[in-house]
Amino acid sequence: MRAGRLAGSRNALTSALLLLPAAVLLWVFTYQPIVTTVIDSFFSTARGRRPSVFIGSTHYETMVADPVFWKALVNNAIYAFTTIPISMALALAMALFVSGKLRGRGIVRMAYFTPTVLPMVAVANIWLFFYTPDYGLVDQLLRHFGGGGANWLGSKETALGALIVITIWKEAGFFMIFYLAALQQISPTLMEAAALEGASPWQRFRRVTLPLLMPTTLFVSINAVIGAFRLVDHVIAMTRGGPDNATVLLLFYVYQVGFGYWDTGYAAALTVVLLAMLALIALFQFGYADKRVHYR
Amino acid sequence: MSGIKVEGLAKVWGDFRAVGGISFETKPAEFVALLGPSGCGKSTTLRLIAGLETATSGRIVIDGRDVSDLPSAERNLSMVFQSYALFPHLSVSENITFGLSVRRVPKAEQARRLARIVDLLGLGTLLSRRPSQLSGGQQQRVALGRALIAETPVCLLDEPLSNLDAQLRSEMRNEIRSLQRRLGITMVFVTHDQTEAMSMADRVILMRDGLIEQNGAPAELYEQPASVAVARFIGTPPMNVVDLEPGPGGATIAGADGPPLAALGDTPLQLGIRPEHITFADEGFAAVVEGSEYFGADTITACRVGAQRMLVRTPGKPSLSPGAAVKLHWPATAAHLFDRDTGRRRPDAVLPTQQDTGATGESL
Ligand SMILES: Nc1ncnc2c1ncn2[C@@H]1O[C@H](COP(=O)(O)OP(=O)(O)OP(=O)(O)O)[C@@H](O)[C@H]1O
Numbered sequence: 001m002r003a004g005r006l007a008g009s010r011n012a013l014t015s016a017l018l019l020l021p022a023a024v025l026l027w028v029f030t031y032q033p034i035v036t037t038v039i040d041s042f043f044s045t046a047r048g049r050r051p052s053v054f055i056g057s058t059h060y061e062t063m064v065a066d067p068v069f070w071k072a073l074v075n076n077a078i079y080a081f082t083t084i085p086i087s088m089a090l091a092l093a094m095a096l097f098v099s100g101k102l103r104g105r106g107i108v109r110m111a112y113f114t115p116t117v118l119p120m121v122a123v124a125n126i127w128l129f130f131y132t133p134d135y136g137l138v139d140q141l142l143r144h145f146g147g148g149g150a151n152w153l154g155s156k157e158t159a160l161g162a163l164i165v166i167t168i169w170k171e172a173g174f175f176m177i178f179y180l181a182a183l184q185q186i187s188p189t190l191m192e193a194a195a196l197e198g199a200s201p202w203q204r205f206r207r208v209t210l211p212l213l214m215p216t217t218l219f220v221s222i223n224a225v226i227g228a229f230r231l232v233d234h235v236i237a238m239t240r241g242g243p244d245n246a247t248v249l250l251l252f253y254v255y256q257v258g259f260g261y262w263d264t265g266y267a268a269a270l271t272v273v274l275l276a277m278l279a280l281i282a283l284f285q286f287g288y289a290d291k292r293v294h295y296r
Numbered sequence: 297m298s299g300i301k302v303e304g305l306a307k308v309w310g311d312f313r314a315v316g317g318i319s320f321e322t323k324p325a326e327f328v329a330l331l332g333p334s335g336c337g338k339s340t341t342l343r344l345i346a347g348l349e350t351a352t353s354g355r356i357v358i359d360g361r362d363v364s365d366l367p368s369a370e371r372n373l374s375m376v377f378q379s380y381a382l383f384p385h386l387s388v389s390e391n392i393t394f395g396l397s398v399r400r401v402p403k404a405e406q407a408r409r410l411a412r413i414v415d416l417l418g419l420g421t422l423l424s425r426r427p428s429q430l431s432g433g434q435q436q437r438v439a440l441g442r443a444l445i446a447e448t449p450v451c452l453l454d455e456p457l458s459n460l461d462a463q464l465r466s467e468m469r470n471e472i473r474s475l476q477r478r479l480g481i482t483m484v485f486v487t488h489d490q491t492e493a494m495s496m497a498d499r500v501i502l503m504r505d506g507l508i509e510q511n512g513a514p515a516e517l518y519e520q521p522a523s524v525a526v527a528r529f530i531g532t533p534p535m536n537v538v539d540l541e542p543g544p545g546g547a548t549i550a551g552a553d554g555p556p557l558a559a560l561g562d563t564p565l566q567l568g569i570r571p572e573h574i575t576f577a578d579e580g581f582a583a584v585v586e587g588s589e590y591f592g593a594d595t596i597t598a599c600r601v602g603a604q605r606m607l608v609r610t611p612g613k614p615s616l617s618p619g620a621a622v623k624l625h626w627p628a629t630a631a632h633l634f635d636r637d638t639g640r641r642r643p644d645a646v647l648p649t650q651q652d653t654g655a656t657g658e659s660l
């Protein structure tokens with residue numbers, strides 16, 4: 001009895017020790033910063049001789065009254081609701097296209113995937129050229145149709161749309177890889193059986209392929225949501241939130257407040273809100289959708 | 297009611313000929329087994345009939361209608377896949393009615409047919425389960441249900457029993473066979489298990505290397521094998537096939553100085569005798585016992601005759617110890633002669649006076 005308990009506790013100790021490095025890293029680099037951020041969001045930012053003091057929910061009250069915050073929130077919502085569905089639909093279409101029997105499909109796959117490999121800053125530079133008024137590729141093309149002369153990144157109406165296009169262009173290839181892998185997992189016999197039962201190509205897609213891709217769709221959508229809130233490199237490189245805050249996204253605003261105005265307390269509060277939103281979305285996706293999506 | 301007619305059907309991949317121009321015909325409501333060793337082209341033949349592969353050449357006629365160029369959906373047939381191919385995201389009932397629902401059969405009609413199939417296959421308690429929540433045998437019945445609910449006159453089955461254990465397999469054999477009889481469906485059933493083919497089928501088509509080796513009733517394949525390959529494929533243990541060589545008065549077993557067994561021809565011959573047709577007797581071919589295996593109901597004794605080995609199947613327990621000298625006897629009608637070069641049956645090579653030699657004439 002005693003020996004057994006001793007061996008048991010020894011075992012537990014070993015496991016705990018084995019877990020320790022991972023746990024320490026996770027704590028130090030993930031949870032500790034989150035906790036610190038939450039605490040910081042209730043303190044004022046130290047300036048000069050004025051030390052940081054507890055100010056309760058003042059930052060959050062500021063936020064509610066802050067038009068730039070609301071602008072960023074709306075922008076980010078528009079950004080997410082356009083980039084996520086379009087890039088996913090495009091990814092699925094491209095995956096279906098290149099998973100079929102296609103001559104030179106290796107090259108097509110690579111072409112689709114290339115934007116993903118490029119760093120966002122490089123992508124931003126390429127597209128800066130595309131969007132240049134008059135000389136840029138977009139304007140040069142539009143000129144043939146009598147258009148052109150628009151300042152895509154410089155005008156309030158088009159700047160966010162221009163960024164959305166870039167994001168879709170970059171993300172679709174990445175998501176395509178997941179869809180391609182999932183499509184290859186679907187047994188061709190299932191498609192044969194469906195065809196033999198009289199299902200048209202559209203019915204086969206709608207009633208067999210699409211449901212079987214749902215786990216991948218869930219996974220990709222989570223990635224897409226995270227991406228929509230996380231990727232701001234192109235905002236920094238191309239518009240810096242302008243013109244007139246037309247392209248301010250939440251994370252960019254956090255960056256601006258924290259490292260532009262050095263108001264770290266307010267930046268911490270913004271971060272907390274961002275984190276809470278992401279956590280809620282993830283909870284919904286895993287908790288609700290996950291149950292409806294896996295068949296095994 | 298419809299039969300299937302296949303004419304000169306061939307399938308070539310690159311320079312590999314998987315099916316080499318085969319022809320056969322089935323009667324309506326017949327149960328036909330496509331039998332043969334692994335890789336002989338059984339599945340390919342079935343997939344060609346189903347329209348899942350395009351034939352390199354040849355014609356397929358179902359119910360008098362040339363379907364060679366029609367897509368599989370329009371061939372009016374159903375199929376049970378070897379791997380069942382059930383849709384993992386659909387429940388049992390949705391799987392079974394999948395074909396009806398994509399063909400827009402009215403819901404009431406679907407429900408009526410589903411109820412009948414469910415009753416037939418005993419799936420009543422499983423209707424809301426997903427395929428992953430079913431046992432192998434249950435999955436198989438669902439696959440069968442999906443094929444049967446279409447009420448097509450032709451049903452193709454590709455080794456549907458290969459994943460089941462022995463008990464379930466024999467149950468399903470009976471079930472499929474009686475269903476086929478009751479519904480009057482033409483079934484083509486692929487298997488590489490000769491007992492399955494022999495016990496279930498009205499007719500067995502034995503294939504080898506993409507060609508039909510023999511096409512006939514099970515008894516025909518057993519009693520009159522058209523070639524050495526058929527002879528060795530049917531029966532457990534397989535038929536003894538020994539080389540004959542010229543001796544005085546006719547050909548006899550190589551290395552044995554027994555009586556002549558066949559007329560001397562221009563080509564070398566082989567003799568085939570089923571182990572169950574040989575008995576130990578006072579007169580016959582001298583042989584030496586090499587060993588025996590006991591199977592409960594019977595015993596298989598390996599004997600050396602001249603330079604050749606022969607198996608003898610006798611009822612009961614083994615009574616002979618290795619090294620014992622015995623005489624092997626078989627009725628003349630049990631002896632099959634084959635051309636050693638081509639492997640084909642040589643009914644013409646029988647010795648006219650065979651009745652007078654070591655093997656006396658007895659009817660089987
Ligand atoms: N898509 C393909 N491309 C090239 N060769 C193929 C293809 N499909 C099958 N074959 C070849 O054709 C031959 C016949 O295959 P098939 O699947 O019909 O065999 P089978 O008789 O069903 O065998 P088994 O009992 O193992 O299922 C095999 O040698 C196989 O390698």
Ligand SMILES: [Mg+2]
Pocket residue numbers: 338339340
């Ligand atoms: Mg096969």
